[in-house]
Amino acid sequence: MADRPAVPTVADSLREYGRGLAGGLIFSLPLLYTMEVWWAGFIAQPLRLFSYLLIIFLLLLGYNRYAGMRRDASWLEVAIDSVEELGLGVIASAATLFAIGRIGAHTTREEALGQILIEAGVVAIGFSVGTAQLGAGGEEDEGMGEPDEPVHFPGQLAITFCGAVLFAANVAPTEEILMIAVETGPGRLLLLALLSIAVSALILYFSDFARASRYSPIETKWQAFAGTMITYAVALAASGVILWFFGRFDGQAADVIVAEIVVLGFPAALGGSAGRLLLQP
Amino acid sequence: MKKPAKNGLEWTVFVASTIVVLAVLGYLAVKALTEKKTPPDLRVEAGAAIARDGSHRVPLLVRNVGGSTARSVVVEAVLRRGEEEVERAELELMFVPRRSEREGWVTFRHDPRCCTLVTRAVSYEEP
Numbered sequence: 134m135a136d137r138p139a140v141p142t143v144a145d146s147l148r149e150y151g152r153g154l155a156g157g158l159i160f161s162l163p164l165l166y167t168m169e170v171w172w173a174g175f176i177a178q179p180l181r182l183f184s185y186l187l188i189i190f191l192l193l194l195g196y197n198r199y200a201g202m203r204r205d206a207s208w209l210e211v212a213i214d215s216v217e218e219l220g221l222g223v224i225a226s227a228a229t230l231f232a233i234g235r236i237g238a239h240t241t242r243e244e245a246l247g248q249i250l251i252e253a254g255v256v257a258i259g260f261s262v263g264t265a266q267l268g269a270g271g272e273e274d275e276g277m278g279e280p281d282e283p284v285h286f287p288g289q290l291a292i293t294f295c296g297a298v299l300f301a302a303n304v305a306p307t308e309e310i311l312m313i314a315v316e317t318g319p320g321r322l323l324l325l326a327l328l329s330i331a332v333s334a335l336i337l338y339f340s341d342f343a344r345a346s347r348y349s350p351i352e353t354k355w356q357a358f359a360g361t362m363i364t365y366a367v368a369l370a371a372s373g374v375i376l377w378f379f380g381r382f383d384g385q386a387a388d389v390i391v392a393e394i395v396v397l398g399f400p401a402a403l404g405g406s407a408g409r410l411l412l413q414p
Numbered sequence: 415m416k417k418p419a420k421n422g423l424e425w426t427v428f429v430a431s432t433i434v435v436l437a438v439l440g441y442l443a444v445k446a447l448t449e450k451k452t453p454p455d456l457r458v459e460a461g462a463a464i465a466r467d468g469s470h471r472v473p474l475l476v477r478n479v480g481g482s483t484a485r486s487v488v489v490e491a492v493l494r495r496g497e498e499e500v501e502r503a504e505l506e507l508m509f510v511p512r513r514s515e516r517e518g519w520v521t522f523r524h525d526p527r528c529c530t531l532v533t534r535a536v537s538y539e540e541p
Contacts, residue, residue: 175511179445220431244511
């Protein structure tokens with residue numbers, strides 16, 4: 134809490150919630166307006182919704198800890214922030230779904246709850262990113278003077294994972310992923326995987342994207358190679374988690390599952406490598 | 415561990431959020447533990463017919479009492495007089511979520527009061 138006075142004024146906290154709400158809606162609106170996501174909401178069984186919320190909570194913890202505004206915050210404060218973001222996400226998502234007529238008197242409790250919770254997860258992550266990234270620029274200056282103290286390795290992984298989820302979740306629920314996965318041959322899929330790796334390397338090391346050299350200092354070719362591979366691996370993991378959640382693996386053969394992961398791995402790799410640079414504190 | 419510095423508004427938001435999150439997790443946990451995943455189970459109920467311009471509209475309420483969502487639901491409604499089939503109508507519904515209901519209409523040229531109306535869900539997918 135180095136940036137904030139001991140106890141913030143009510144006006145300060147209102148502004149912070151306002152930024153969070155704006156971020157939450159900006160990042161989640163594509164999903165709030167996607168019918169496959171509503172379907173996923175009422176198709177998902179309670180256990181799957183439960184694990185979804187836990188995964189979202191872990192993502193929020195990771196993101197708030199390593200990329201949030203208050204890097205010196207204790208885990209307790211990080212946990213409090215994450216609960217707030219999840220709770221506000223539920224409320225914001227319920228309000229939006231009501232306004233667009235998805236829930237209301239005509240829906241039963243379970244149907245409404247499923248839809249609200251699925252959307253709430255995305256709103257909550259957007260909330261967290263919005264609070265951290267859309268803040269007043271002056272508060273963040275402090276971190277830039279210390280290039281010799283980069284976010285450590287697990288932190289980088291968490292940020293990469295968040296970026297991948299945030300970007301790939303927009304296309305994951307659509308039918309197109311399955312269509313591409315089923316209709317594309319192994320040769321093309323390999324090409325897609327190589328393309329994903331190449332674009333990650335391009336973003337992370339070769340284009341000074343968002344002044345990349347600040348966060349991914351390149352010393353040896355080996356480091357660049359390892360960094361790219363780790364980013365792609367995290368992207369594939371994120372892709373798998375999202376697809377599993379949207380029920381894209383149910384009843385599919387193993388090679389279709391792999392194909393789907395690779396297909397969604399491309400946007401995930403883009404989001405992961407860009408996120409690692411853009412979502413930094 | 416240092417005590418988080420928060421004002422009254424932030425504490426209120428935190429407490430409200432905690433209640434929301436715990437309530438939701440608790441509800442889902444209870445559901446997950448107590449309810450078995452059962453296949454879709456569709457019940458169809460026909461309402462009173464409305465006659466106008468020589469056609470008779472009948473509302474159908476499709477209720478899914480099962481524990482899974484049904485997709486691409488086809489419901490048929492048949493007017494029968496004894497063994498004879500007088501007229502047949504069909505209703506398609508994209509989704510009937512678990513423990514939820516959807517309403518649709520079928521129309522007949524004959525007055526449904528002439529016969530008995532037999533309704534049933536013919537087919538559906540489990541997504």
